[in-house]
Amino acid sequence: MYKILVVDDEENIREVIREYAEFEGHEVDEACDGMEAVEKAKETDYDIIIMDIMMPKLDGYLACKEIRKFKQTPVLMLSARGEEYDKLFGFELGIDDYVVKPFSPKEVMARVNAIVKRNAASAAPAPASSDVEKFEGLEINFVSRDVFIDGEKANLTPKEYDLLFYLVRNKNIALTRNKLLEEVWGYDFFGDDRTIDTHIKMLRNNLGPYRKFIVTLRGLGYKFEA
């Protein structure tokens, strides 16, 4: 039996997870925003915290960061794709795993079990996939979410970061527009294909001389070629 804290502003989600967790014999507390989560985490020793990213008052990242100041409770993040997806890899925050919506409670609890078990065994967090990449004068730091162009820090918007990060993580792989929409915007984005073009354009503009790494694959999509 674990003590679990479920943090989400949507009651439905909390309810759903609570039911399944209790069904499996765990004890569940709830909080509906980051502030409340931090307080509860301070008072009580949970085995794991399941937390949404998108919340009022204090979002998942910040709440996690705050909690880390006094405790190492494992955290499982819930997120929709397209929610600055890459921040999830913020291992410096000590996020142990994440689940992308739509999830089944079954899946969530499977991960909870895996995390708690792993945590009990050792204290090692998840493995990171290289934190920085460099292509000539273009430097990308996935952890700090920074992009440097010839040493100068680029000022990208969140979508631009996400798009660039996804492209770079899949460098030298031909990516269709659909794939990009699905992975960067999220499965629940029902907008126009051409939105990608616009973001690619802005990204290219921001990359200056290194725009060359983003190649157009006519009739298909794009590719980061390095």
Add this chain to the structure above:
Amino acid sequence: MYKILVVDDEENIREVIREYAEFEGHEVDEACDGMEAVEKAKETDYDIIIMDIMMPKLDGYLACKEIRKFKQTPVLMLSARGEEYDKLFGFELGIDDYVVKPFSPKEVMARVNAIVKRNAASAAPAPASSDVEKFEGLEINFVSRDVFIDGEKANLTPKEYDLLFYLVRNKNIALTRNKLLEEVWGYDFFGDDRTIDTHIKMLRNNLGPYRKFIVTLRGLGYKFEA
């Protein structure tokens, strides 16, 4: 391509989903109540079942429960707003997601894709049907969509890529013009046969010395011979 079972007592709903799903290239079966759904699920291995909750004879929950006795096929539930939301996650039933009416078929299919993909990811590790092929100095990379000729990158148009890729994927197989038209151009192309010749010509020109791999089968079509 997925095999999908759509279960709903309203024909309109079934029809709408079927059309969209088939448009995306999936194969669709229908059932109009729970009983029929259980039977069909028993006979056939579907990739996913899309099922309404409210149905005559046997409702969605019970049908799902019944199916679970012999199979783990993922289930996406359709529900009208206000239909006891939390029951939806009768998790012990292993419902994977739900969509509330009124829904767009696009949304339904987006979730179907998410679920099936997730399900496939946990089952099989990697597909890997050789990502690159090399014939002497001709190197073809299906993943990065690159073609190298003696180390130099060839600049092919989309159709040329498609044509070459298809030929290579079916190397040493005689391909008729009709087959090529159907597979590379698509079933909805009603143009001239000779269009192929033109593209073959361009492809050959682009392949330089390796044009030799594309052989003409007089009276039949072409073949990539290696």
Add this chain to the structure above:
DNA sequence: ATTCACAGTGAGGAAATTATGAACATTGCC
């Protein structure tokens, strides 16, 4: 050698696709 059905080629207009700029919408913040 001749024939003739089929394949190869070149060029121009048609069609498809991408790039871009600006309008419009949304979000977060003061």
Add this chain to the structure above:
DNA sequence: GGCAATGTTCATAATTTCCTCACTGTGAAT
């Protein structure tokens, strides 16, 4: 509320690619 930044849509311009078609080349059968 109003502002500023970001994200999305859309119309248009700029390219690139495709398709058709007429003509030329070729090979196998007679």
